[in-house]
Amino acid sequence: MDHKHFFSWGVDASTSLIGSYDPLLVLLSYIVAAIAGFCALNIINFIRTKVGSNHYLLKVCGGAILGLGVWSMHFMGMLAFSLPIPVFYDLTITLISILPAIFAAIVVLHNISKPDISYTNIIFTALLLALGIASMHFIGMSAMSMQAYMSHDVVFVSLSVLTSWFLAVTTLLIKSRRIGIFNLSGRGIDILAGLFFGFSVATMHYLAMAATLFFPDNTIHTSGIDNHAIGYGIIISVVLLMALLMAVLFYKQKIKQLLELASTHHKRVIETIDNMQDGFVLSDENGIVILVNTKFIKTFAHSDPKFVGVGENIASMYQRIATLYFEFSNDAERMQVLELINHSRDHSISLKVQTKDGGWWLLRQNKTFAKSLIQTWTDITEQTSQEQELIAAKNTAFESIENLKSTQDELVEAKKMASLASVVTGVAHELNTPLGVGITALSSIKDIIENLQKTINSGKLTKSKLDNNLDSIYKFESLAMSNFERVANLIQQFRYISVDQQMEDKLKFQLDKSFLKMMPIWQQVAKKQNISINTDIPTNITLFSYENAIFQVLTSFVTNSLEHAFAGQSDGEIHISAQVDKQMLRLTYSDNGCGVNTKIVSTIFDPFVTTNRNAGAMGLGLHISYNLVHQLLKGKIRLGSDKNSQSKIKQTLFIVEIPLDLSAEKSDSIAAKISS
Structure with missing residues (x-):
């Protein structure tokens, strides 16, 4: 496909082809450009409320919308233009032509979304927009394939770009509120700016078309898509733009409602802060005081709002307040407190400050997500x-x-x-x-x-x-x-009343195996009185302790049962069980004999306590057992059972708790746990 384009001065137009326009499509092309401008300029409102990645995503989306509007307006204008010869369009170039418009639109949205854009920046941004529109126009024109070549008059082309630039500057001035027309605000400004944007695009297109002459040339080979395909593409673009317009209007109304709701909540928050019992100070990320409540003003500003310096640097305000209200023991303390208040913005602090009237105040400071600083002052005089x-x-x-x-x-x-x-x-x-x-x-x-x-x-x-x-x-x-x-x-x-801890060495042993060695001895003695001895000893209990001392204590229990609990009885039962809990071994010994006289319950572990002295008993067995458990085994022993209404305990129950491990590094801590 051949393309012939010429930029020239004063070309003879007598042999050029005469084209015509469809007024309805011309009007529609302008409306499409105006809608695109309105949508894109409204997206600026969204951009200004976003931060981070959303900020840039909205700019790209807005640029694509604006570029699509410029592209749609151009090709709708081309549909409105008719020549007496068939016209086709190169699909690749047609699609590429949208890129300059999108790029220029993104830059425009980036610049105009700044709250403090200067006049110079507005003029430069408008020029970039005009050049983007012009680039899109001439690349789109180069996509035309027909048996004719084009000649563009440089004067009229320049005039079209300058006019578009002027209208773009006007559009940006209206949007940035540098020009006030009819005292419009809000949606009125966006509509007016959209209309001027439509004029900027349409004026450039139709002036540039007026600067273009078409001369027939039968030697040019034509190919590409026809006007119908372009029409379908434009219809799709218009539908997208209309859908976007509806979405923008919907979300703008939604944002308006949210802003009204936010304003209501803002008033409530301000009223709540103002009625707090604590003093309240809010400053921005630059340390400028934004808000103080009534309590703070009454406490530190002679009830004069001007004294606290809303709008001034927070450090200056506290310098003044510290001089008049705070009590310091020396200048070093004063400097330290002010340093903490004024230069601890990156972390939370809690600080007590005394005032000259003898009161005490607690300052709590926190940093918000928006990098603002919240300070509360609580009267803690009574608490202090x-x-x-x-x-x-x-x-x-x-x-x-x-x-x-x-x-x-x-x-x-x-x-x-x-x-x-x-x-x-x-x-x-x-x-x-x-x-x-x-x-x-x-x-x-x-x-x-x-x-x-x-x-x-x-x-x-x-x-x-x-x-x-x-x-x-x-x-x-x-x-x-x-x-x-x-x-x-x-x-x-x-000899056993005072336990000698060197009487044997500590050793590691399995409790169940040691019981197996002792059981025949106990059973042989108990057999004479027909007393059975039952045990419940788990197989996985390992101790590092004094083995002989443990079984001397148990043997004392067995002997005590045979001589006292089962005296005069022909049968009975002794039960011994063991369990582990938190590195402690718990041995439970019980019998179903005659029980213990309640008169000796409180002194049963004292020396020479016995109820069978007439039979030769000395009352030292349980006392020796008590000393062995407490002094040597680093444990504790107690008598625990149910009492009946008479003078006996109906079941003898001894409970012994000792550490599993009596190694040097553990014995002290375990003994301390037992004593506590």
Whole structure:
């Protein structure tokens, strides 16, 4: 396809082809351009309310709409123009022709969306728009394929661009409110600006068409799409523009409603802030004070709104307020407080400030998403006074606690001395009788031996007397031996009253396996009284502790049950179970014997406490068990069971809790947990 275009001066038009226009299509082409301008200029309102990626997306969409409107107007104008020869259009060039218009429209929307656009920028932007329209026009003209060539008069072409530029400047001035016509505002300005934009595009097109002459040339080969295809494309463009117009009008009304709603909410927020009991200060990202409420004005501005300096820098305002109202111990504190207030915009702060009248105020500062700064001032005078009273009460309480601890230490020492005296008294009581009997027996033996010696010296010793004396000596010797053995047994048990932690080494062992070793011994002893011993010991419990001490405690329980709980009974049951909870082993021992006398429940772990002293019981077994659990095993032991209405506990239940691991690094913390 051949294209022949010439720009010339004063060409003879006598041989040129005569074209004609359809007035209805001409009018429609102008309306299309005006609608495109109205839609694109309205998108500016949306652009100014958006930030980030949405901002640029709207500019691109608006530029595409404006470019599509210019393109549609051009080819609708070409449909309105008729020549006496067939005209075709190159599809590729036709589509490419829209690009200059879109590019120029995007730049225009970018510049005009700025709130403070200058006159120079308006003139430059309008020139760029006019050149974009002109470029689109001549590229679109070059898409024409016909047996004729075109000649463009440079004067008229220049006039068309200048006219379009002038009308574009007028359009932008109206949109930026630099020109006030008929006191229009809002939608009226957008409609008027759209009409001028339509004139800018249509004037450029039709003046440029007036500058173009068509001369027949049968040698030119033609190809491309015809006017019908162009018409379909224009119809689609017009439908899109009309749909966009409806969408713009709908969303503009929606935005108007939202703005009215936002205005209502804004008034409510302002009223709420103004009626706050706290002082309120709002400043923008540049530190300029935007808003202060009544409470702040009354507190820090002599009730004079001018004093707080709305519109001034927040640092200057606080410099003035600090001088008149704030109380500082020295200049360094004053500088530090002002530094925090004025230069901590990037993070939240909470600061107490004292005023010269003795009051205290709490400043809380937060940064908003829009980088504004919100400050609230809360009167905490009463709260601070209460805090000081609480601090004084706390100090008094600490002193009382220290005194209490001192008294407690003294009581512990006194209890230790009393316990020692009790132990000494008990030991003396327990040893006194067997020692007395033994000494008496030995004294009797001595007397017998002295009498026997006198008889021998006198020569009057007979066999019968010797037998009688030897028989008496034997009886007294047996009596002394049995009592001295009792003393030795008592002394052996006294060794366990104070636990020696070096009596054995800690070792790692499986609890269930240790039970398997001890069960035959316990069962052999219990078998004599037909007592069964049942256990519930999980197989996965591992301890690092004193194995012998644990089973010495359990053996003491078994012995206690056999000698006391099942005394006089021919059958019974003992149950021992174990479970783990938070690194602690819990051993539960119970029997269904006669129970524990309630008179000794509170002292059952004290030394020499027994209800069976007549049978030779000394009351040291549970006391030794208590010492082993608390001192050596770093645990605790207690008696827990249900009471009946009489004087017995109907089921004996001992609970022992000890750490699973008594390694050096863990024993202290576990023992502290137990004691707490």
